[in-house]
Amino acid sequence: MATVFGPPKKNLLPLLLLLVSLSVFALFVLFSETTRSDAEIGTDFRRNSGDVPPFTFLVKVLTFNRLLSLSRCLRSLAAADYSVAGDAGRVHLHVYIDHFSLARNDTSAEDNLKNAREILEFVDGFEWRFGKKVVQYRTDNVGLQAQWLEAWWPSSDHEFAFVVEDDLEVSPLYFRFLESVIRNYYYDASSFSPSIYGASLQRPRFVPGKHGNKLRLDPGTKVFLYQLVGTWGQLLFPKPWKEFRLWYDDHKAKGIKPILDGMVTTGWYKKMGERIWTPWFIKFIHSRGYFNIYTNFQNERALSVSHRDAGVNYGKTAGPDSELLDKSSFDSNFLKLQPLSSLKWYDFCFREVVPSRVVRNLDQLGTLLPSVQSEKTILLVSLYDAQEMLMRNLICHFEKLDTRNHIFIGPSSELLFDLARRGHPVIDSDQFLDNVGAYNLAKSQSSYPNAVKEALGTAHVVKKCLELGYSSWIFTSKALLVDKTALLDRVGSEYDFYAGEGSRILGVRHSSAAQKLWTDEFLRTIAAKTPSLKASENSIVLVSKLLEQKGKKIKNIDVNSEEGKPMVYWSLEADSNMIRKQLKELNLWLIDDADLSCKAVVCHRSSG
Structure with missing residues (x-):
């Protein structure tokens, strides 16, 4: 005998609607739980209360x-x-x-x-x-x-x-x-x-x-x-x-x-x-x-x-x-x-390490700079378009040279935050540029080429350095510092600005003339010019041209260097494996390829 189902009675409708709602909610929760990352699940048991789960x-x-x-x-x-x-x-x-x-x-x-x-x-x-x-x-x-x-x-x-x-x-x-x-x-x-x-x-x-x-x-x-x-x-x-x-x-x-x-x-x-x-x-x-x-x-x-x-x-x-x-x-x-x-x-040398220094605004930058400067100089390293193994190799050179006055600047990334976790000061340029206003650029900067964000971020840091009485060097990801002393020895009172081969590096010496030029108006000029940059272009090229338009002479740090160049450069298009091969031939490859970590621990005794 066939069973015929007619329309539900009115008094059952609220119950059916409730059951459907509960089913949908249960499916949503199940879907949410199954799509969460392992990292999220692994931190569920960490809490700020005094309750500790049984272990x-x-x-x-x-x-x-x-x-x-x-x-x-x-x-x-x-x-x-x-x-x-x-x-x-x-x-x-x-x-x-x-x-x-x-x-x-x-x-x-x-x-x-x-x-x-x-x-x-x-x-x-x-x-x-x-x-x-x-x-x-x-x-x-x-x-x-x-x-x-x-x-x-x-x-x-x-x-x-x-x-x-x-x-x-x-x-x-x-x-x-x-x-x-x-x-x-x-x-x-x-x-x-x-x-x-x-x-x-x-x-x-x-x-x-x-x-x-x-x-x-x-x-x-x-x-x-x-x-x-x-x-x-x-x-x-x-x-x-x-x-x-x-x-x-x-x-x-x-x-x-x-x-x-x-x-x-x-x-x-x-x-x-x-x-x-x-x-x-x-x-x-x-x-x-x-x-x-x-x-x-x-x-x-x-x-x-x-x-x-x-x-x-x-x-x-x-x-x-x-x-x-x-x-x-x-x-x-x-x-x-x-x-x-x-x-x-x-660390292993019993030198103090300060982890988790992440700069996101000008106030934080002003607090950080005095704690890392050495001889009133800051080394600012751009992580834009950087290849991780080349940055890791640069850090090994910093350790070998006992260079501890460096700051990395770049977009939010695993590399940026890993460097901060390991004790390197970093600037999260995405949040930093939002917080400084970026001089009339749109709040969302994803549409701008990296060269634009690189130019604006580094320009703001240079301005803050000048305000605090510090000189600064901007390194792109296509340059490697191999001789700190030879670099600083090229700085004299007759020049305020310095550049390396192919504009891979830019130096700004603290002086009244440099501070007078590097104003909010100059930053607005950079902001107005940077959107015309192509994604493949170097931001330092633009800043150098603007300095020359202002009548400023830029000293080339690579000339008259019989004792050897302080920097090594490579082209924007160079393959990373080819760079690694050439650096190995020059005995400048200091990392273990298996771990992307330094082959050596180099201890320099702290003063005092």
Whole structure:
């Protein structure tokens, strides 16, 4: 019998409309969730409130044949205060026991077996009340590098690993501090940075960059950031560790070694090879520009202490490196960590790094310029139409020449913000030009060629430099500074303006004449002329022509230079691979092609 559906009754219409509306809304939400980027999803759990989602804390203990060391280490871990972890049993103990070597004959098989069984018996009977205890007893002697690298693959963004070698002893307060670090610098969006890969509990005591600064900190500095990884009690964040493991696999498969010139750790690797893992991680950190959280307690105290027992790193026992911090000597206010913006950052040379300096208006520019100028000179580098590997190579030259008075200017891009994250001051020219008004240009500047925006942005910076009493040099992306001294030696009082070959560089010396010319009226003239520029033209050409029309002479910095030119240039149409080849022939290619990072760490001692 057929069923015939007639029109719905009136009293059902509101219900049907409600159901349709709910269905549409559910589909919209589902579509929105499935189209969000991984970056957005990964930051959902970061918030500004005090609520922290439950996270898993894994204690990874690496041991081999040192029972006394292991027992001291485990007992110190078990004696720590885990009360802030709650009752969820979220602190798990994983013990990795390396097997004795079957190839070595320095110890009898019976002694090796006896030692291994004593360790296993102790670990099996060791009570861990704060979560699960997992023991992995290997079938081979894999060594220290494999023990570290194979100890952890994060199962989620809410899982953390605290890795300790067996000759380590921790403070009873170590977990309270690390829990505070995770809460403040991982889950709090206002103090989170993707540049941070973890936290070390050991006393800072080593600068790996050759000829680097002495490791000196103000007594008031309790927490700071330092690039160096700490192997004596290191907390690892999940995402950077995954990134490192994949990077390691890629480099290892291609036969690329972790050679980083200018580093003491490279000497370690050349001597010990694959017995150690830290040179690999250091090379990775250098290529990514990442940092580690460190503590600074007075009187050589620390939250973790290495007894430096005889093993891979020490031929004979050296004894504790620091004094262990206990509850009686601990200031509870220390757990109230400062905002990330208040902390100081240091590189492998222990030079201070200032990240996230992004200029978006004239007021910010006026504040930044005095902090970066050197000898009242500013180097302004344009990122317009720049190729990333050429900019990375330029930065390596800046580091080699100890040139730290540079600023990058360019449109919003991953390159611009990555440079800022790594400590280079940048000007976001899109927002900067909007905020300065751009002299009657349309608010949306997407229709203008890059040369127009480049000319206007750099012209405003030069004007501000002149107002503050600074000279300035504008570099396009088609120029490379190779001799800072030779460049500055060409500046004299008889000229106010300087240019390089093909107008790849323009220098403006601070003088009353230059300041008198470089006014709002001159900027309006640039703004009026720049729209006629073609996208392929160089903005410095236009500015140079306008200066000549004003009767100003421009000195060529490339003539009469028997000692060599301070700059290297290439044409607008030059292929990047050809440029790289030619720079390599001139020994001016300073980056590692695999990572687009500098081949060397070059330390220049800070004055004072």
